[in-house]
Amino acid sequence: MTVGDDTDLVTRAEFEPTKTSPPTTLTQAYRYALDPTPDQANLLRSHIGATRFAYNALLGLVKVNWDENRTRKETGEDVAKEDYLGTSHFDLQRLWYERRAELAPWWGENNSSSYNYACLNLSKAFANWRRGQARFPTFKRRGSKATVSLMPGAVKLTDSHHVRISRVGVVKSYESTRKMHRHLERDTGRILSATVSEVGGKFFISFTLEVVRSIPATRAPEKVIGVDVGISTLYTGATPNGEQVLMVENPRHFVRAEKRLAHTQRVASRRQGPGPGQAPSKRWRKANSRVQKIHAEIANSRKNLINETTTRLAKNYDLIVIEDLNVTGILKNHSLAKHISDAAWGEFRRQLEYKTTWYGSALIIADRFYASSKTCSHCGAVKAKLSLDERMFHCEACGLTIDRDVNAAINLARLGLPGTSSGTGRGGEVRPEHQILNATAHPDEASTETLTLVSA
Ligand SMILES: [Zn+2]
Numbered sequence: 001m002t003v004g005d006d007t008d009l010v011t012r013a014e015f016e017p018t019k020t021s022p023p024t025t026l027t028q029a030y031r032y033a034l035d036p037t038p039d040q041a042n043l044l045r046s047h048i049g050a051t052r053f054a055y056n057a058l059l060g061l062v063k064v065n066w067d068e069n070r071t072r073k074e075t076g077e078d079v080a081k082e083d084y085l086g087t088s089h090f091d092l093q094r095l096w097y098e099r100r101a102e103l104a105p106w107w108g109e110n111n112s113s114s115y116n117y118a119c120l121n122l123s124k125a126f127a128n129w130r131r132g133q134a135r136f137p138t139f140k141r142r143g144s145k146a147t148v149s150l151m152p153g154a155v156k157l158t159d160s161h162h163v164r165i166s167r168v169g170v171v172k173s174y175e176s177t178r179k180m181h182r183h184l185e186r187d188t189g190r191i192l193s194a195t196v197s198e199v200g201g202k203f204f205i206s207f208t209l210e211v212v213r214s215i216p217a218t219r220a221p222e223k224v225i226g227v228d229v230g231i232s233t234l235y236t237g238a239t240p241n242g243e244q245v246l247m248v249e250n251p252r253h254f255v256r257a258e259k260r261l262a263h264t265q266r267v268a269s270r271r272q273g274p275g276p277g278q279a280p281s282k283r284w285r286k287a288n289s290r291v292q293k294i295h296a297e298i299a300n301s302r303k304n305l306i307n308e309t310t311t312r313l314a315k316n317y318d319l320i321v322i323e324d325l326n327v328t329g330i331l332k333n334h335s336l337a338k339h340i341s342d343a344a345w346g347e348f349r350r351q352l353e354y355k356t357t358w359y360g361s362a363l364i365i366a367d368r369f370y371a372s373s374k375t376c377s378h379c380g381a382v383k384a385k386l387s388l389d390e391r392m393f394h395c396e397a398c399g400l401t402i403d404r405d406v407n408a409a410i411n412l413a414r415l416g417l418p419g420t421s422s423g424t425g426r427g428g429e430v431r432p433e434h435q436i437l438n439a440t441a442h443p444d445e446a447s448t449e450t451l452t453l454v455s456a
Pocket residue numbers: 376377378379380381395396397398399400
């Protein structure tokens with residue numbers, strides 16, 4: 001044991017194996033790419049447009065009403081409280097109901113979810129403004145975040161490859177929805193919400209499900225792995241005794257796609273984008289939609305890779321030790337790479353957090369001040385400096401020469417061994433039963449497979 005005697009930064013989680021664990025209710029998100037027919041795509045766009053329309057129409061009515069009342073007040077008239085249009089969800093729903101025939105004679109073409117969620121979102125926007133958390137609600141422009149939420153009753157999985165959406169029909173999904181379908185069939189899952197979004201010309205549906213699941217009892221740690229997160233080698237894993245057991249390279253197509261993205265972003269930036277009182281040019285829209293498409297592509301393949309890696313880790317190891325984001329050393333790279341790797345790191349950690357809970361393993365996040373890269377995994381000597389481009393670690397004290405990432409991974413793995421205890425209390429301790437029970441995430445962030453859990 002070379003690590004921990006005087007570094008003392010991390011507490012090993014206390015494990016009390018239990019035999020039974022009661023079923024828990026979790027909130028789980030699923031996201032699927034849809035393959036609508038041209039007609040269905042038009043209907044989906046119509047629903048998205050109807051939400052925006054209702055939102056803007058109601059906001060317009062409220063604004064006009066408030067302005068009129070202000071003018072009346074200024075001219076000395078008495079304005080009663082009842083003269084003001086209310087902005088609660090209920091008020092707005094009633095207002096829409098009263099005025100829809102005149103404002104939107106076509107309202108019946110879309111299912112009522114579109115309008116209901118417009119009312120809900122607008123009432124939330126007003127509430128946030130009242131609390132001082134947001135500016136006064138503004139009109140939504142075409143092309144701003146295009147989504148429509150559906151009421152749980154308006155959407156159904158008919159089998160493992162089709163989603164029935166009220167007023168749109170049975171829409172094919174690109175991916176198998178088997179896992180979610182099984183929950184619904186067995187009655188272990190209930191749809192809480194569903195949202196359809198259009199990103200870069202592709203449609204996605206995100207579900208939030210309430211799922212009943214029994215969490216496996218936590219075992220005492222036997223297999224320990226430390227994982228270093230990097231750029232060219234995305235994930236390097238090693239055991240405490242120095243064996244390298246995991247190496248996930250950054251796939252070349254990621255690197256190529258990222259270059260393509262940087263290029264199209266530069267193209268878009270040279271064209272006339274949206275600004276105050278200025279509509280974006282056609283050429284900008286074209287370039288921007290290309291940017292969005294590549295973004296979606298990269299995000300998707302990255303998520304698949306993260307999914308595979310985290311499942312493999314959580315299934316095969318009892319204790320996984322990773323470093324905190326700030327020590328990854330990626331940060332000095334230019335902003336695009338940083339942005340992408342930050343997002344990927346966050347997703348990697350989030351998936352490990354819930355998957356370790358599912359599989360009964362545990363996760364330790366090393367203290368951000370722990371120098372996993374600069375510490376020699378053989379003698380424990382700590383280097384004063386290690387520049388980012390030094391790919392090999394050379395120890396002046398004992399002469400060890402080892403791959404930099406493997407060295408870091410070994411050091412991390414050793415933090416998971418018994419006897420490394422925290423003297424500083426600066427974090428790093430993760431008790432599996434307390435891990436992330438309050439974590440929430442927007443369903444849009446969900447991976448294809450799963451996300452997030454919330455205790456109940
Ligand atoms: Zn050494």
